[in-house]
Amino acid sequence: MRNNMLSFKEKAGAAQEDCLCFCEEEASREAMFQAPIELPEGFVVDPSEAVANVTWNADSLSCVIERCFIETGPEPDEIGIQFAVRLQGTVTLLVSVSPVRNQYGQGDGSVSVIRNAEIDQVVYYSDEPDDCPDVSDITIENLVVVPPFYGSPLSVTGTIVLVPEPDHRSYVFTANTGDSTVSVIDADVNTLVSTISLSDIPTDLGVTLDKAYTYVLHRNANLVSIINNETLTVTQTIPLVGAPRKIQFEPGGEFAYILAGGSSVYEINISSQTITNTFTVSPAADDFALDPNGQFFYTTNSVIWVVNKYDLNTGQLIESLSNFETPNLIVTPIIGDFAYLENGELGPNAVSVIDLTTFSESSRINRLFDGLITIVFSADGTRAFFLEPYFEASPENLTVVDTAQHTFITTASLPGVSDLAVTPDNQYIYAAQPDDNTVTVYRTSDYTAVTVIPVGAGPSAIAM
Numbered sequence: 001m002r003n004n005m006l007s008f009k010e011k012a013g014a015a016q017e018d019c020l021c022f023c024e025e026e027a028s029r030e031a032m033f034q035a036p037i038e039l040p041e042g043f044v045v046d047p048s049e050a051v052a053n054v055t056w057n058a059d060s061l062s063c064v065i066e067r068c069f070i071e072t073g074p075e076p077d078e079i080g081i082q083f084a085v086r087l088q089g090t091v092t093l094l095v096s097v098s099p100v101r102n103q104y105g106q107g108d109g110s111v112s113v114i115r116n117a118e119i120d121q122v123v124y125y126s127d128e129p130d131d132c133p134d135v136s137d138i139t140i141e142n143l144v145v146v147p148p149f150y151g152s153p154l155s156v157t158g159t160i161v162l163v164p165e166p167d168h169r170s171y172v173f174t175a176n177t178g179d180s181t182v183s184v185i186d187a188d189v190n191t192l193v194s195t196i197s198l199s200d201i202p203t204d205l206g207v208t209l210d211k212a213y214t215y216v217l218h219r220n221a222n223l224v225s226i227i228n229n230e231t232l233t234v235t236q237t238i239p240l241v242g243a244p245r246k247i248q249f250e251p252g253g254e255f256a257y258i259l260a261g262g263s264s265v266y267e268i269n270i271s272s273q274t275i276t277n278t279f280t281v282s283p284a285a286d287d288f289a290l291d292p293n294g295q296f297f298y299t300t301n302s303v304i305w306v307v308n309k310y311d312l313n314t315g316q317l318i319e320s321l322s323n324f325e326t327p328n329l330i331v332t333p334i335i336g337d338f339a340y341l342e343n344g345e346l347g348p349n350a351v352s353v354i355d356l357t358t359f360s361e362s363s364r365i366n367r368l369f370d371g372l373i374t375i376v377f378s379a380d381g382t383r384a385f386f387l388e389p390y391f392e393a394s395p396e397n398l399t400v401v402d403t404a405q406h407t408f409i410t411t412a413s414l415p416g417v418s419d420l421a422v423t424p425d426n427q428y429i430y431a432a433q434p435d436d437n438t439v440t441v442y443r444t445s446d447y448t449a450v451t452v453i454p455v456g457a458g459p460s461a462i463a464m
Helices: 008-018
Strands: 030-037 051-071 079-102 109-126 140-144 154-161 169-175 182-185 191-197 204-207 214-216 223-228 234-237 244-249 255-260 266-270 274-280 286-289 296-301 306-311 315-323 338-343 352-356 360-364 374-377 383-387 396-401 408-411 419-420 428-433 438-443 448-452 460-464
Touching: 008 266, 030 051, 030 109, 051 109, 051 140, 079 154, 169 204, 169 214, 191 448, 204 244, 214 244, 214 255, 223 244, 244 286, 306 438, 315 428, 374 419, 383 419, 428 460, 438 460
Parallel strands: 204 460, 419 460
Antiparallel strands: 030 154, 051 079, 079 109, 140 154, 169 182, 169 460, 182 191, 204 214, 214 223, 223 234, 244 255, 255 266, 266 274, 286 296, 296 306, 306 315, 338 352, 352 360, 374 383, 383 396, 396 408, 419 428, 428 438, 438 448
16 A cells, blocks of 8 residues: 555645545445346246346446545545546346246246346455456356236346455454554465555554454554555544553454553444444553453553453443452453453462452462463463563463463463464464564464564564
């Protein structure tokens, strides 16, 4: 995307010359059609047994590339160029229905009609100026024979799939604090495929549960950037009052929640990409986590030693725990009824298991930790990966925990790692290494390095 960036003066000139506008037209890869079919007198079609068939010709269909603006940041001059790929013309359809029988139920014929479907629509947006689709890939789907009613003839409806949906690629994203970019790694081939420039320094990020968007937090700018994971471009920015610290997604996939400034939790509707609610938390929170069932959220405060439970719908304080020394890091799995809470005044620190049903400590992990950086769960919730700072004198900075028993099962050494992401099949870990500007892929069967991928400067956070 940034390869196509222009100065504001150049953009204004281009707008005047080419009547350039913002990319506001909705893109659709499909077009509906309906073909009425008049039956010869004395012949009938039984809708219960009728079968439709369509052949098509798209020789009259053409591709038009249209440049348009997209917003890449909150400032008026933070604008980039994208390309709307439009298909225009006619798709000629030969629509047939069979069997056609006479009034006595005899015969096994068919009846056909030629129908022209007029096409004029943006099928997708692209970073490339010559990214036209192959019209030979057009398919016809969802054919339905509609019986005559109220004087209307028999008809066939269906969908022209002008452009097939792209294969969903598995991406790994890193927030690079050194050059204000997000690096995009294709996890299928472990190769850097895109670098997305941002308006401000990214400090954390998270991927929506449907994998459609990546939310990037800018702690120093009180801002959230939203990346469309199909186009790999910033499509929206949301200003906040307070520095965003952490993002969580509720299990229904409808809302994102962001802890900002310690005293506010923002609710963002993922569909509309707008703030729909703001909850005030008191005292200010060091960390927060969502209930796996989507009913509550939990905050920690290490100064007055309290863990609070809030109603996620109303923001009302429900209950508090005050029996932990300096509670700070708190995490919950996507699937489960527990939370892991790091606590301890002098160190090394303990990790308590909080039973969320009773909101009480049920056990502790059978290991102490020297200030955890993060805890990351596997997609199925069966494993938790506890990451500590790396020291040569104590190199085993990764602890793998069995979440069914809440006991550690192995340790490993991941030098210089600041954050982790686990593949959905639990086979690999992607580890961000900010001092080396790299991501190292580790095999979870033996925690050996498989490959090292160069990324942007200072990758401090990673998500998949």
